[in-house]
Amino acid sequence: MSVPVIELKGVAFAYPDGHQALFGVELHIHPGERVALLGPNGAGKTTLILHLNGILRPGLGSVTVSGLPVTDATVGEVRRRVGIVFQDPDDQLFMPTVRDDVAFGPANLGLSGPELDARVQSALEVVGMSEFADRPPHHLSFGQRRRVAIATVLAMEPEILVLDEPSSNLDPTSRRELAEILESLPVTILLVTHDLPYAAQLCERAVVLHDGVIAVEGPTIEVLSDAETMARHRLELPYGFDPSTLPTRARPTS
Amino acid sequence: MGAPHGHPLHYHGHSVLHRTPVHAKLIGLLAFVSVIVLTPGGYLLAFAAYGVIVAALVVVSHVPARYVLGRLWPVVPFVGVAMLLPFIATGERIDVGAVSLAVEGLRGGLTLLLKVLLAATSAVLFAATTEPRELVRALDQLRLPQPLVQILSFMLRYLEVVSDEVRRMSIALASRGFRARSPKHWPVLARTMGALFIRSYERGERVHLAMVSRGYTGRMPMQHASASAREWGTVAVVPVLAALVLLIAVLLPIGRLP
Structure with a gap:
């Protein structure tokens, strides 16, 4: 099998105040895969995400990104390879204009001039926001801000896109439009979400994080259909949603 | 949500003043205000000439004069101090009706008032023709x-x-x-x-x-505007004109308070 984009081996982590969030996480994500990371509040999902690009380092175990172990020396390259889109676009968009914000990542990678402009332009085109390049972020709608937040990460041309609750606070139309954008991206995706239908729609594989370990792993629809497992891990489908009626998602070939 | 263009001081437009690269405009403003501040008190004709320059800039900017004047309220405390000076200063005094005023205070108060008004009007005009985010960019460019x-x-x-x-x-x-x-x-x-x-x-x-x-290491990458020699030339017109006025005022003994 190919070299995994993300490989976590026995990752355990405790915060400085002694609260332990992760107890030996094993996770492999291969190129082209779309994986949903599910789990109740407080399961350690955010802590896990922050390990993927070296902001937090495991107390025990190891994190490897496309064969590159995460260390102080490699952390710059790791952050280019792993693009994280945080939940609140107001946290992600901090520059005066959309263009500056999308340029922030690639400029930190040393790009400038026409090359930088081209990166910014193509990232904004992918999310359908190119006409808003010169607007300040706070004058955009919430859904537009979320799309720009994704563009800021895409501009770094990451190998894996990690999205923290991308569908939260979106109206149904924006939610569907975002799904279409994500569906069209030729990139490995880790989708962290409570929105189980979204996970079923976008990801062929699901992992459930509960109490700091990967408790369940399997094809998304199988995981969602297993009522007993779902209840054990405090996961619940929305009223009227029946995963067994859905077509199985094939793994995209990349 | 606010107006599409930024802050309450900014007045949207496309005049020469709006289009001038902000870092050049900022240098021009500082130079102009420096000349005003350096002018000795009592050179009334020189201050009148500065007033004409500022008025001309307002006309060129297409910003309504009422808009500029309406935003001058931060100078009110200085006006108050200027008004007090004739009463509290010491030295030679003259009597105007029933009140006795200090000559030195009158001269000082008038000078302070004129300098503050001219400098503040220039600054308000600068703010009215500058997008705030462009100002930040310019400050970065000027190595703040x-x-x-x-x-x-x-x-x-x-x-x-x-x-x-x-x-x-x-x-x-x-x-x-x-x-x-x-x-x-x-x-x-x-x-x-x-x-x-x-x-x-x-x-x-x-x-x-x-x-x-996203790879932040302590520096904000900002895209800088460049100013051509012609644009620098345009900006230089204002402070150079003011400096000439000052030079003439120093050389010619007219239009001064005794």
Whole structure:
């Protein structure tokens, strides 16, 4: 099998105040895969995400990104390879204009001039926001801000896109439009979400994080259909949603 | 949401003043104000000439004169001090009706008033023709220390986010019947402010995480505008003109207070 984009081996982590969030996480994500990371509040999902690009380092175990172990020396390259889109676009968009914000990542990678402009332009085109390049972020709608937040990460041309609750606070139309954008991206995706239908729609594989370990792993629809497992891990489908009626998602070939 | 173009001082337009690269315009403003400030007190004709220059700039900028004058209120305290000077200064005095005024105070007060008005009008005109985010960019270009540039830039970006939070918190308070009517309600307001500080601090941490995730190493990459020699020339017209006025005023003994 190919070299995994993300490989976590026995990752355990405790915060400085002694609260332990992760107890030996094993996770492999291969190129082209779309994986949903599910789990109740407080399961350690955010802590896990922050390990993927070296902001937090495991107390025990190891994190490897496309064969590159995460260390102080490699952390710059790791952050280019792993693009994280945080939940609140107001946290992600901090520059005066959309263009500056999308340029922030690639400029930190040393790009400038026409090359930088081209990166910014193509990232904004992918999310359908190119006409808003010169607007300040706070004058955009919430859904537009979320799309720009994704563009800021895409501009770094990451190998894996990690999205923290991308569908939260979106109206149904924006939610569907975002799904279409994500569906069209030729990139490995880790989708962290409570929105189980979204996970079923976008990801062929699901992992459930509960109490700091990967408790369940399997094809998304199988995981969602297993009522007993779902209840054990405090996961619940929305009223009227029946995963067994859905077509199985094939793994995209990349 | 506010007006599409930034802040209450900015007046949208496309005049020469609006189009001039901001870093050049800022240097021009500083030079012009320096000449005004360096002019000795009592050179009334020189101040009149500066006034004409400022008025000409207002006309060129297409910003309505009422708009500029209406934003001069921050100078009011200085006007107050200028008015007091004739009464409190010591030395030779003259009697105007029943009140006795100090000559030195009159001269000092008038000079202060003129300098403050001219400098403030120029600054308001600068603000009216400059987008705030362009100002931050220009300050970065002029090598203002990075921490200050970043503080300004974040203030600009998050001012509306934070004021939105304040609005939501006060709506939440009002919805539960709270009205700040007397000092005994102040503790509630203080706690609200405390909550706001903590929220802003936590947002700061989250923003920092998002920045580090995209390779932040302490510098904000900003795209700088470039000014051509012609644009620098255009900007230089104003301070050079003012400097000539000052030179003439120093050489020719006319239009001065005794």
